[in-house]
Amino acid sequence: MSxxxxxxxxxxxxxxxxxxxxxxxxxxxxxxxxxxxxxxxIGFFLPGDSLLFTAxxxxxxxxxxxxxxxxxxxxxxxxxxxxxxxxxxxLIGRRGGRTLLAxxxxxxxxxxxxxxxxxxxxxxxxxxxxxxRFVPVVRTVLNPLAGALAVPGRVFLVWQVAGGxxxxxxxxxxxxxxxxxxxxxxxxxxxxxxxxVALSLLPFAVELLRARRRAGAGPRxxxxx
Numbered sequence: 001m002s003x004x005x006x007x008x009x010x011x012x013x014x015x016x017x018x019x020x021x022x023x024x025x026x027x028x029x030x031x032x033x034x035x036x037x038x039x040x041x042i043g044f045f046l047p048g049d050s051l052l053f054t055a056x057x058x059x060x061x062x063x064x065x066x067x068x069x070x071x072x073x074x075x076x077x078x079x080x081x082x083x084x085x086x087x088x089x090x091l092i093g094r095r096g097g098r099t100l101l102a103x104x105x106x107x108x109x110x111x112x113x114x115x116x117x118x119x120x121x122x123x124x125x126x127x128x129x130x131x132x133r134f135v136p137v138v139r140t141v142l143n144p145l146a147g148a149l150a151v152p153g154r155v156f157l158v159w160q161v162a163g164g165x166x167x168x169x170x171x172x173x174x175x176x177x178x179x180x181x182x183x184x185x186x187x188x189x190x191x192x193x194x195x196x197v198a199l200s201l202l203p204f205a206v207e208l209l210r211a212r213r214r215a216g217a218g219p220r221x222x223x224x225x
Contacts, residue, residue, distance in 0.1 A: 021047075022055055027073045030055050031081030034168070037140055039085030039092070044112060044140040052078055052168055056175025071176055078168035082133075086143045086160040093147025112137035116145045125151045130163035 021029045033051055036043035055078070059071040116138045119128040125146070132142040146156050 021051060022058060022069065023067050026067060027055070027069055027077040030074060031077040034078060034081030035085035035088070037085065038082055038143060038164075039088035041089075041092075041140065041144060043085075044106075044137045048139070049136065049171060052171035053175040056172040056177075057179040059172070059176050060179035071172070074172055075169060078172055079165055082164040082168050083161055086164060087157065089140075089143030090147040090151075090153075090156055090160070093144030094150075095147075113141045113145060116142035117149075120146065120149060120151070125155050126159045129156060129159040130166070133163040133167040 021033060025032065030051060033043075033046050034048055037046040037048045055069055055074045056071075058067055058069045059074055115135070116128075116132060119132060119138065119142065122128075123131065129142065129146065129151075132139045143160070
């Protein structure tokens with residue numbers, strides 16, 4: 001008696017592709033990815049913005065390609081992953097965040113740490129913690145950095161919860177709303193995700209432009225001898 005070989009099971013998951021992550025893990029994958037991106041310094045490369053937006057698209061009613069997700073489940077998992085991740089990152093920072101960053105040789109991570117520290121210094125703890133949620137890489141390193149710089153625990157908790165809820169719910173609901181009103185929106189998924197990523201980088205680009213203008217308009221001599 002012979003047996004036909006079992007069909008191969010696809011185990012490969014592209015961690016940089018939101019659709020691949022959602023197809024493999026569903027709403028639970030959203031929680032895990034956001035926890036890693038916002039709580040662990042190794043998660044800076046993960047696609048938090050595009051993952052939230054794509055998850056919202058896949059919650060919409062009607063036929064579409066890809067997995068069908070429940071909106072309430074996605075919202076809960078997204079919030080849980082983002083809030084728990086940020087708090088975990090803060091605790092890591094309190095216990096040695098500076099040391100971890102000092103040992104890293106990843107230029108992107110170090111640049112993100114510099115921008116996060118600049119945000120904390122320029123805007124104060126509350127605004128910086130909220131704004132960082134919307135800037136890739138910065139949201140990964142600001143939480144440990146806040147712990148390392150001894151940002152008060154209550155202040156950090158209140159504002160990371162506020163920023164985390166606005167960030168996660170905002171992007172998920174934006175994807176859901178767009179998918180509900182635009183027919184066959186799946187055809188435009190890649191351009192939409194690219195637009196979301198570009199918009200998430202906009203605050204940093206604006207700040208960079210302002211910093212260059214301030215540097216160019218620095219103290220100048222009056223030309224007198």
